[in-house]
Amino acid sequence: MNVLFINVLLALVWTFLTGSFTPNTLIEGFIVGYLVLWLASPLYGPSTYFKKFRQAISFLLFFVWELIVATLRVAYVVIKPNLDIQPGIVAVPLDVKTDMEIMLLANMITITPGSLSLDVSYDRRVIYVHVMHVTDVEAYRREIKQGFERRIGELFR
Amino acid sequence: MGLLVLLPLLIPFVTAALALLFWRRHRVQRALGLVGSVGLLLSALVLLVVVWRDGIQVVQLGNWPAPFGITFVADLFSGIMTVLGGIIAVAVVIYSHASVDRLRERFGYYPLLLFLMMGISGSFLTGDIFNLYVWFEVMLMASFVLVAMGNERAQLEGALKYVTINLVSSAIFLTAIGILYGISGTLNMAQLSVQLSQSQQPQMVTVVAMLFLIAFGIKAALFPLFFWLPASYPVAPVAITALFAGLLTKVGVYALIRVFTLLFVQDIGYTHALLLLLAALTMITGVLGAASQNEIRRILSFHIISQIGYMVMGLALFTPLALAGAIFYIIHHIIVKANLFLIGGVVQRLEGSYYLKDLGGLYRSHFGLAVLFLIPAMSLAGIPPLSGFWAKFTLIRASLEENQPVIALVALVVSLLTLFSMTKIWAEVFWKDRPETTPEPAPLSPSARLQLLLPIIALAAITVVIGLMAEPVFILASQAANQLLSPVEYVTAVLGGTP
Amino acid sequence: MVIVLAFLTGGLYACGLYMMMRRSIVKLIMGLALLSYATNLLIFTVGGLTRAAPPLVPEGETVPPVPFADPVPQALILTAIVIGFGVLAFAVVLIEQTHRSVGTDDSNNLRGIEGES
């Protein structure tokens, strides 16, 4: 992670160089710094920074995408005159193990409209999720495991 | 630098805060209690002397000029009150050493007591109406805790009423301050005095005065707002009750006197006539209530109410003599009333009860205590030449001079009924034989004896001295009254400029 | 808005006092809280209202741009809010302890020493 630190440092240097201390310049600086670091990456030897960074970005994009889609879905449900949903509470087995990963997963599930993590079993094996519209329970389990859980697992390992 | 004016506030504050740090050190707590109260008394005495010698003392906190910052003002009246606070504090702290159980001492009894004294001193000395509210709250909060401290059922029930009603009073007080600021644009009492006297809306000022009357009337236990007092005072530990009985309601009276001499003098014909009516009703209801009681602390509690009536009567008559009488009455009452409760505590300690029916025989077994009771009791009843006589005499003379025979009559009748109550206690507790069911008095350990009796003896001595040397005390009260009646002096001292 | 706030203040007083006059001591606490809001709002209203102009001096200047909201009532209310909280905290616990010790929520059963015959 010390590469991230250098990247942030470079962003700051950039803002000083440009002399304007606004968010825009900071973001500019970060992007410029990232490019510079990528070019100079051999200097630092093998680092997962760039991979992780890409994974993080893609995770973020995935999350935002999910968010927008789900929001629209919920919006539709809410606005539609008749309530046509099939809610249920589903137990999803967990592969991620650390507290941080579990928490992140749970939060992602909740943030995504239409689903809500209710609790994690005491032995951390299962997360219980309330789903607004669940036609196929197994499919839903798979969807979670393939989507959020996989990505979180990648990001942290 | 004016630190002197602040010392009565800061000494208890610092000692209390220190006591929080030495929570588990029982001896340190006790010592801090003593240091704080003695420091308060000494600083208050010096302050009073300085005020007497050099006139009103003022300190502008934070060095901000008068109406803008908070001003602390010591005139004779507040100086006297602070000294009285100090006296009672020292007496109560010493008495507490022997009378308050370890458990309470371990739960912050002394810091609470010191915080209470801090609030009281602040209330006496501040020259800012909102700051007065703050010190009132400090005082009340500490008193809330001290009343409830111990969690006995009776305590909790009494505390509930005490807390609730005082909070309503605080809300009214705050409301009044808000409106006062809205219509005058200032909070400094000296400047308020100037502003209100020139107000374009004097009627509105009178309306606000009513709010203050109610707020302080509740704190002072004025008719018909006194009910919290008999409900709560008798349930606290007796040292605390003594402190409350002596000081707390007098803070309300102090505030009444302060605002109705300094701020609300636009419509005296209305406001002070109302005060006079309330004073009469307060005297009567208080003393009648006492007549119907059969427990020492309750009898004494109701008498506080009736005596508040005397003090307010002095304010209502609004002449130099009457106001001097009121101040004299306050001086006398604080010393005497606190002492009576302390003695009641000793009686309870000896015979295990406050109920007259369970008591008796102390005239034979504890003649010294009997004499010590008789002094404040007879003083309270106005038997000459003890302090209470002079207070009563001055007020009655003032009312007769002002051609107010009705209030004089009320004051006289009430004084007779007070005598009745005091002799009732005397006859039942001291003269009557001890009931068979009551066990023999438990002997006191020598140290407890000293700690319990020393404050009582000292307060009784003060009562006697005030009675025999009434002249200097009266002159003091009289000068204080003159200061109160000429607010110009106060205003000039605070705001600067020439009188 | 002044008129609205005037009525709101009055309403808060009325509700607070009404709640306090109930026999249930739990309601008493609610009443106290409402009363404390009421006084704060009163000071705020009577002190004069200025929209969206906090009494802050911009960096590099020495006086706030006019008009600005009167900081004095704000400071007073700040103190009052805090004191109100302290008092309320104590009162809540007091009520809980009273209930625990007496076992009733009905203030009619809490007549204390006055209830003794």
Next chain:
Amino acid sequence: MLIAVLSGFGFSLAAIWIARIGRLRGWLFALLPLILTLYFLSFTPAIIAGEVITASYTWVPSLDVQLAFNLDGLSWLFALLVSSIGTFIFIYAGAYMADEPLVGRFYAYILIFMASMLGLVLADNLITLFIFWELTSFSSYLLIGFNHKDDAARKAALQALLITSGGGLALMAGLILLGLAGNSFEISTLVAGGGVAEHPLYVPILLLILTGAFTKSAQVPFHFWLPGAMTAPSPVSAYLHSATMVKAGIYLLARLTPVLGGTDLWHLLLPAVGGLTMLVGAYLSLRQVDLKRILAYSTISSLGSLVFLLGLDTPLAAQAAIVYLVAHSMYKGALFLIAGIIEHETGTRDVTALGGLARIMPAVTLAAGFASLSMAGIPPFFGFVSKELLYETTLGLQDTAVLFTTLAVIVNMIMVAAAVLVFVRPFTGAIVETPQTPHAVPLGLWLGPLALGTGGLAAGLLLSQVGSTFIAPAVSAILAEPIEVNLALWHGINPMLILSIVTVLGGLVVYRYRHVYERISSRLDTSERWGPAQWYERGLDAVLMLGQLQTRILQHGYLRVYLLTINLVVISLVGITLVTRYDFAGQLPSTDLHFHEAVTAVIIAVAMIYVLFARSRLAAVVALGVVGYGIALIFVFFGAPDLAMTQFAIETLTVILMVLILYRLPSFANFSSRGQRTRDAVVALSVGALITTLVLISTTIVQPSLLTPFFAENSVTEAQGRNIVNVIIVDFRGLDTMGEITVLSIAALGVYTLLRLRTPSQRKVDLTAAVETGEIAEKGKSEEAEGVQ
């Protein structure tokens, strides 16, 4: 002279220790009055010469109170009576109370009394006089209640105290008014100045002062305390309740005669009350069988005679009064002491249960004989002279001579009968078996009575000297002009002599037929039920009942009604003031309103109303939170970011607090009836409406803040801060904040104390509860945590 007055007080402080010396204590204590007697006697030449010896010490000049003393004929005579009779009483008491463990206290009280009495009669300042007056009442209280274990003694003491102090308070008002009316509190100045009788306040002054004097001197209808006071030890009865204290009222009337006397009202009231008292006292005295009560009622009668005489306000009457007073003090003092001896020796005071004591106690019998003869008015005793003078005075009256002479004769006949009763029954005849067997009476006991009895004889024998030495100066003082007094036993056969003979014979007849008298009087008597003593009892009961009633009404213990009362007071005081004093101009504040503000207001309003009707306490807490958040939003809209932040934070903490507490409390219950709710709603709404009105009025009063410009200008330049609100709370008004954090700190301590402090008894209750619910383990843990600190 100050020392003379104060020595008694000083001695009283040491009395308890002096009393420890044993049997001789009476003689030792008597030294003080003896010295005082000699001291006062030393002024004899000066007094005869008409001099007035004054002494004045400043005490409370600001209140016109001086320790001013004035020794003239009147006060000198009284001072002599007080100290000389005191001497005998003290000796007597030493023997009488030989076995009394509390004798030291007795002497302390009686010394206080003696000193007060001296102060009273010597005082020239009205207030000083009053102070000593009250002290006599107070010491009398302690002495009447001396047998404090006895219910009757305590009751009598209280009765005497309340009656005399009640009168005393009237007296105080009267004296203050007198001082104000006469522009001086010095009696000598008032006497010299005059003019009080024409003052508009004369009538109240006179009525008030008379009330004081009448209560003290046991005039009808205040007389009933005196017989009750007989529960006191006999020396007290003799000293206070016959010889001296009860005469204080007489003294006061005599003293103030030059100031207040001579008016129609004076001439009406004093003789009327005095006459009535004479009759009632005499009538009642013969109905008694208790020796001391016989004497007490006869004393009342005599006091009535004295008031009567003073009311006549003539030189002759004044002379008669003084002679009567001296004579009475001697014989009645002696008789009371004798009654004490009898009780002491036999264990009873019932005259019907006594007899033949003459053989056992000859000296006492002699003393009793002398005193009774004086009382009966037999020449050459001094009592005879007093009776003659009384008749001479009544006969000299203009319109009422017949009435008052008849009255005097009847009263004196009864007194003769009483005197006979008091002497004949106990001392003559056969010895009667009594509860205790009487022994020879020691010197200490019989010396006093014999001296006083002999004194009556001696005064009669040395009549002219007595008249010029003792009586004339006093009379002169009363009338404020020099008077010649010529007393003689024999004036030839004149109406007075005839009346005296009639009186004695009539008295013997009355004595002989007193059974008839008793039968008739007991049938007629309704005083058991309607007498003033019953008024006193009923008055006392009424006060207690009123107190209880009032306490039930005002101090009922219902918190909600207390709150209702406060609201009603607010409505009435503020509302009435507003309506009657405020002039509504009809101007309204600005009405502009933004949508989001309106919505916020609606939210607050809805939430607060919801709080009222919420069924569950937690729902109410949520609604309360909404109100708080709503108010915070208002703070945001009107430029108060600090306030808004604080309000949000505090609100959240409040919610947490409530949540933590409330789940331990029961859910909401609706206890009150519909009627109560409506009533409370109306009251609460009225207060709310009042507040709304106040706010509306205040906001139309345009008074710009006087503080704000200063803060705005100095915040940055002087206080180095750009957030003016923060600068105010930490700097301009930093002390408020200091108080505020103190309040918080105390509240935190309070919460801690409430939750943790458990008295041992409570702890037991809690422990059982904890064991039941299995909380005990957690409790231990938390105490551990406490131990960490």
Next chain:
Amino acid sequence: MKATEKRHAAQSLILLTATRYLVPILLLFSLFLLTRGHNEPGGGFVGGLVAGAAFALYALAHTVHQARLLLRFPPRTLIGTGLLIAVGSGLVALLFQRPFMTGIWSAVELPIFGKLGTPGIFDIGVYIAVLGVILQIIFELMEE
């Protein structure tokens, strides 16, 4: 971070984990509010409240006992210390022959804090005292 932290049956794993991140954020922000209060909205009081909220959150998620350990000092000591700091900042003025509570400013200017002066110290006292008060109350109530 331990994967299997021992926890109470009723405690929420999610909340427990979240507090590890939330508590420092809250504390940081509370200090931020304290330091800039003199110039922008904030101040010792709100700062103290937010800091109190942080520990309260910790206590809610874990146990009061653990929160006490995290705090290190008993709340009462914080209260006393806060009060003494507040009054002490006022007394500094006496050394400069000025009335109690007169602001004494040093020339030193700190980055966020601005100028160093006794009113700032006073605010720190307020912060500490308020923190102590809030925790004293909340801890006691939760322990009951």
Next chain:
Amino acid sequence: MIQTAISAILLTLGALLMLLAGIGLLRMPDVFLRMSATSKAATLGVILIMVAAAVYFNDLGVTARAIGIVIFIILTAPISAHMIGRAAYITGEKLWSETKIDELKGRYDEETHRLEAPPVESAEVNSLK
């Protein structure tokens, strides 16, 4: 100007999302569904509003604050939902009658509130392991 326009659009969108949450709150039949509707819509709404503010003021401090709020909301909103949901379930909050499946049923220990995973033999859960 363009900043103002962008922020205005974002603000309106954010507000509309909140409105959506509000409507959802009213329309949804049980507490879990309501939370589903609100926690996300409102969170997204706040995020949009914060972005708008950051754009509008274009100031580091404001942006930092906006980011702070966003992070904090993302972190806390789900936790709130989880805590309420869990508590609601434990206290026996009724699920909507149309609810299809409830695998949580009976998993909470009544006394300790300890949550168990479904029994090992539960095929559908194990099948995915």
Next chain:
Amino acid sequence: MILELPILILALCLLLALSSLIRGPSLANRVVSFDLLTTIGIGLIAVYAVMTDQPVFLDIAVVLALISFLGTIAFAFYLERSQR
């Protein structure tokens, strides 16, 4: 001004949340409504800051965001405890 529109909508939202809060019926429902109410409050304050061009108001939003969470947790805490 166009910025009036968002604040109008948000005010409307507040009313919706309030009505839901009052409707309840269970405490959990109310807490959810309350939670939404505070979230809307955060948004409202931010919008107000933009509308009045006063960035300082954002600080209030931060405080509210940080601390209101605690209230919700406390309610949940209570709900659970009340069951035990």
